[in-house]
Amino acid sequence: MILAAFRTNTARVWKEEAEAQKARAERLENDLKEIKLRLTHIERDNARLVQLLTSLDPASLALIRRTPNPTEE
Numbered sequence: 001m002i003l004a005a006f007r008t009n010t011a012r013v014w015k016e017e018a019e020a021q022k023a024r025a026e027r028l029e030n031d032l033k034e035i036k037l038r039l040t041h042i043e044r045d046n047a048r049l050v051q052l053l054t055s056l057d058p059a060s061l062a063l064i065r066r067t068p069n070p071t072e073e
Contacts, residue, residue, distance in 0.1 A: 053061045
């Protein structure tokens, strides 16, 4: 009877752990979807800003793109 109780408790613990891991995976999946969506919006906005800058002064934009960013070095 002790062995049966041990097995039952062990199975319950493993089941609870599996459910917790599944919930965590679902939260991470939702976070990843949100990050991808936000990145898509940022890329779209960035493309629009580049388009606007290019239409205002293409030469200045070309110069900015050739100049290294001091924070990247």
